[in-house]
Amino acid sequence: MTLMWQWISRALCFAALACVVACGPADDAAAPEASGRTAVVLQTDWYPQPEHGGFYHALLTGGYERAGLDVKIRPGANMTNIPQLVATGRVDFALGTSDNLLVAASRGIPLVGVFPHFQHDPQCIMAREGAGVDTLQSLDGKTVMMIPGLPYVRFLQRSLGIRLQLVPMDFSLTRFLSDPTFIQQCFVTSEPYYVSRQGIEPTVLRISDSGFDPYRLAYASAAFVASNPDVVSAFIRASRDGWERYLGGDVAAVHERLAELNPQQTPDFMAWTKRALVDYELVRGDAEAGEMLGRFRHDRLERQLAQLEALDMLDGPVALSDAFAVHLMPPELAQGFPDPLPVASAVETDGGDRTR
Amino acid sequence: MTGLGDRGRGWTGALKRHAAGWGVAGWPLLVGALITGSWYGGIVAFGIPEYQLPPPHRIVEAGLEEREVLLTGAMQTAQASLIGFLISVAGGLVLSILLASSRWAYQGIYPYVLLLKMTPIIVVAPIVILWAGQGLASITVITFLVCFFPIVANTTMGLRSADANLLDLFSVYKAKGWQQLLWLRAPGALPYLMTGLRVAAALTPIGALYGDTVAGMGSGADAGLGFVVLIFSAQFKVPALFAAAFAACVIGFLFVGFVNVFAWWVLHKWHDAYVAVD
Numbered sequence: 001m002t003l004m005w006q007w008i009s010r011a012l013c014f015a016a017l018a019c020v021v022a023c024g025p026a027d028d029a030a031a032p033e034a035s036g037r038t039a040v041v042l043q044t045d046w047y048p049q050p051e052h053g054g055f056y057h058a059l060l061t062g063g064y065e066r067a068g069l070d071v072k073i074r075p076g077a078n079m080t081n082i083p084q085l086v087a088t089g090r091v092d093f094a095l096g097t098s099d100n101l102l103v104a105a106s107r108g109i110p111l112v113g114v115f116p117h118f119q120h121d122p123q124c125i126m127a128r129e130g131a132g133v134d135t136l137q138s139l140d141g142k143t144v145m146m147i148p149g150l151p152y153v154r155f156l157q158r159s160l161g162i163r164l165q166l167v168p169m170d171f172s173l174t175r176f177l178s179d180p181t182f183i184q185q186c187f188v189t190s191e192p193y194y195v196s197r198q199g200i201e202p203t204v205l206r207i208s209d210s211g212f213d214p215y216r217l218a219y220a221s222a223a224f225v226a227s228n229p230d231v232v233s234a235f236i237r238a239s240r241d242g243w244e245r246y247l248g249g250d251v252a253a254v255h256e257r258l259a260e261l262n263p264q265q266t267p268d269f270m271a272w273t274k275r276a277l278v279d280y281e282l283v284r285g286d287a288e289a290g291e292m293l294g295r296f297r298h299d300r301l302e303r304q305l306a307q308l309e310a311l312d313m314l315d316g317p318v319a320l321s322d323a324f325a326v327h328l329m330p331p332e333l334a335q336g337f338p339d340p341l342p343v344a345s346a347v348e349t350d351g352g353d354r355t356r
Numbered sequence: 357m358t359g360l361g362d363r364g365r366g367w368t369g370a371l372k373r374h375a376a377g378w379g380v381a382g383w384p385l386l387v388g389a390l391i392t393g394s395w396y397g398g399i400v401a402f403g404i405p406e407y408q409l410p411p412p413h414r415i416v417e418a419g420l421e422e423r424e425v426l427l428t429g430a431m432q433t434a435q436a437s438l439i440g441f442l443i444s445v446a447g448g449l450v451l452s453i454l455l456a457s458s459r460w461a462y463q464g465i466y467p468y469v470l471l472l473k474m475t476p477i478i479v480v481a482p483i484v485i486l487w488a489g490q491g492l493a494s495i496t497v498i499t500f501l502v503c504f505f506p507i508v509a510n511t512t513m514g515l516r517s518a519d520a521n522l523l524d525l526f527s528v529y530k531a532k533g534w535q536q537l538l539w540l541r542a543p544g545a546l547p548y549l550m551t552g553l554r555v556a557a558a559l560t561p562i563g564a565l566y567g568d569t570v571a572g573m574g575s576g577a578d579a580g581l582g583f584v585v586l587i588f589s590a591q592f593k594v595p596a597l598f599a600a601a602f603a604a605c606v607i608g609f610l611f612v613g614f615v616n617v618f619a620w621w622v623l624h625k626w627h628d629a630y631v632a633v634d
Contacts, residue, residue: 080589084407104592109407143490143573149587167490167573168586170482178486313591 037070038231042218043085043094046077048261050273051189052095054117054243054283055218056254061245067238069231075261078171083109087221093235097121099151099214099304105323106314110222113324115236115294117243118216119285122187122276123152126195126202130180136160136205145169145176145184154311155212176202189276193269214304215296225325233328240294240333247283247293290335296324298336410595419599425584430603432580436492437564437607440499444556447500448507449549455508456515456541457533466512473505477563481570488571495567495580502563503556507549514548515541547627550619557611561604581607 044052055073058064064071074091076082083104086094093114101111125144127133133142140162146153147169157164169184173191176182177198186192188204195202207213218239225232246254255270277283285291301320308314326334392412398404399411406414419426451469455462481498488494518541526536568582579587581604588596623629 083592087405087407100592104407107407107592107594108405109592147586147590148574148579148583149590165573166579168569168571168583170485170570172482174482175486 035070037065037068038228039070039072040092040231040235041072041074043074043076043082043091045079045082045095047075047264048073048258049190049265050251050255050258050270050277051118051122051187053246053251053254053258053274053277055239056242056257057246057250058238058242060253060257061242061250063238063242063245064235067234069234069238071235083111086111086219086224089221089224092224092231093218093220095216095218097214097216098301099212099308101217101219102301102305102308102318102323103151103313105318106308106316108316111219111323112222112225113215113217113219113296114225114232114328115239116215116217116296117239117294118282119291119293119295120280120282121152121208121212121214121216122189122280122282123207124186124188124192125183125205125207126176126186126192127183127205128176128180128200128202131183131203132181133183133203133205136207136210137162139164139183139205141165142183143167145182147185151308151311151313152207152210152212152214154313155307156207156210158311159210159212176200188280189273189282193272193276212304212307213300215300220325222322225328229328232325236294236325236329236333240330243283243293247278292332294329295333295335296326296329296337298334298338407592407594410598414595415598415602418593418595419602422588422593422596422599425587426581426600426603428578429581429584429600430607432578433561433564433568433582433604434607434610436495436499436567436580437560437611439492440496440563440567441503441556441560441611443496444500444504444507444560445553448504448511448552448556451508452511452515452545453537455512456545457537462512462516469505469508472501477502477566481566485571490571491573494571495564498567498571499560499563502566503559506555506559507552510548510552510555511545514545517548518544546622547629550615550623553615553619554612557615558608560611561607565604 042055044055046052048056052073055071058067059071059073076094082091082094082096083100085091087104087109095117098113098116101113104111125133125136125139125146131142133139136156137160139156140160141164143165145167146164148166153164153166156162173194176184176191176195177200186202186204188206192202192204218235220232251270251274255265255267255274258265258270259267281291284293285295290297298320301324305314305318305320321337324334324337326337395409396411399409410418451465455465455469477498480501481494484497484501485494488497515537522540523536526540531539564580565582565585568580568584569586572580572583572586574580574583581600585597585600588594588600
């Protein structure tokens with residue numbers, strides 16, 4: 001019997017192996033459609049919501065179309081393997097954070113940040129009044145529901161010298177609403193609204209206040225960027241324009257569509273989120289500090305890299321000029337980077353065209 | 357299985373014993389080597405990157421690197437598995453006896469046992485956590501829910517399938533209900549129980565690992581294996597993920613192996629399936 005189990009498990013292992021081998025990397029060069037536009041997929045990190053507003057704006061008002069792109073926005077909640085999907089060419093662009101991008105790059109997952117749609121991370125910890133929490137420091141020894149293993153979880157514990165009892169994130173508010181001492185991670189632009197409508201005023205602590213403040217960004221695989229520089233460049237410009245207009249108040253079409261796609265998004269909720277995006281300067285950042293919609297600052301990225309290094313989260317060296325498509329951005333969006341590299345060197349780093 | 361029972365004499369016997377030894381160790385080793393070979397071959401031939409399929413030696417390296425986390429994780433998961441398994445066995449036995457004891461109990465209760473079984477654990481888990489709280493208690497309950505049904509189903513079936521002639525014999529001798537249960541139904545149900553235990557043993561680590569990923573708790577280094585998997589996954593540590601998968605395999609093998617030994621110990625003296633082999 002034991003022997004049979006061995007055989008079965010071996011057979012299963014082999015089947016899994018065969019699957020992985022069979023679905024090798026997809027075609028990297030994006031194919032132009034009959035319309036002359038290039039079809040690309042943008043995989044988001046959540047259900048459709050105003051935090052993706054600028055991308056939807058570019059999609060719905062023809063921004064991407066005018067840029068020669070036929071963009072499909074694919075929502076993706078609770079997915080942990082998005083970077084792998086991008087690296088293997090199953091999606092072209094995805095949304096994530098700069099810290100995870102750097103960690104992935106250090107582990108040999110060749111990803112390139114192309115457009116930061118958030119200058120600051122909206123990630124927060126929210127606590128019920130019964131939890132006795134008023135600062136990040138006071139989280140010491142508490143049980144907190146958050147995604148284990150993420151860099152900021154480790155950063156909080158190391159930099160503040162605190163210890164958290166972690167509970168895996170279930171991406172719901174059920175327990176928060178039912179337990180008056182509950183603490184969990186949240187987006188400053190989202191959950192507090194919902195919770196306060198249930199008559200609960202949560203304490204909201206921003207993780208960026210700890211000094212760990214990654215960009216939220218769109219990224220692509222190094223191979224895709226290398227073989228489709230025009231597509232990436234067009235995506236950056238059209239996305240930036242979409243966000244500019246969305247923040248500028250042209251929200252009607254976007255919010256109408258978001259409500260269709262995600263019925264949880266009521267007009268009032270979306271207006272609240274949009275206001276939070278502006279009030280917290282999440283998208284545009286602080287102009288006085290040299291931040292700007294869509295801009296990567298080299299010094300900030302260097303600092304993030306040093307923080308990750310100190311947390312032992314990097315497996316190998318990461319060159320910022322390789323990890324961000326600065327050579328394809330409008331010059332004002334890449335601040336403080338060493339002189340733009342010739343495009344060729346970026347191509348060589350990933351072995352060029354991997355199409356089969 | 358090869359013919360271990362055929363104990364010939366002389367050189368033919370020696371050859372046969374040799375062949376039997378080869379069957380136990382040789383074939384698995386050969387297939388293992390083939391798999392490892394095609395694993396490396398596939399990586400080289402298709403240029404598969406490590407984040408998709410790490411080569412075996414990287415998995416071993418990662419396993420050694422993360423050995424403390426993996427070991428504490430495996431211990432935690434094994435503990436939750438064991439508690440969940442034992443509770444399922446105890447609960448399963450009691451319920452089976454109840455179900456087999458009378459027709460109305462069976463007809464009245466069994467549909468609800470089925471209902472519990474049919475409700476997917478993914479749906480039940482959040483409710484379990486609401487009731488039992490985060491941590492070992494919830495993980496144990498989830499493990500219990502996953503592996504208790506095969507025990508109940510098989511054991512009940514066994515208890516209810518006593519030979520009608522023997523039942524008649526017992527009633528002719530005016531045996532009481534408990535005597536009938538203890539001396540007729542229970543021994544006859546043992547092989548069924550063992551089948552239930554085997555199925556449950558294979559399911560147990562799945563329940564405990566899933567329990568970890570939803571009801572686990574820890575600060576990273578002191579959590580169960582499922583929780584460790586979440587961490588590795590969030591950090592894109594793919595070779596370590598594979599190592600965690602093998603650690604989970606080991607727990608499964610230990611459980612199934614232990615149940616097999618137990619089944620042999622209980623049944624080998626009298627049950628046909630075992631007696632015939634020797």
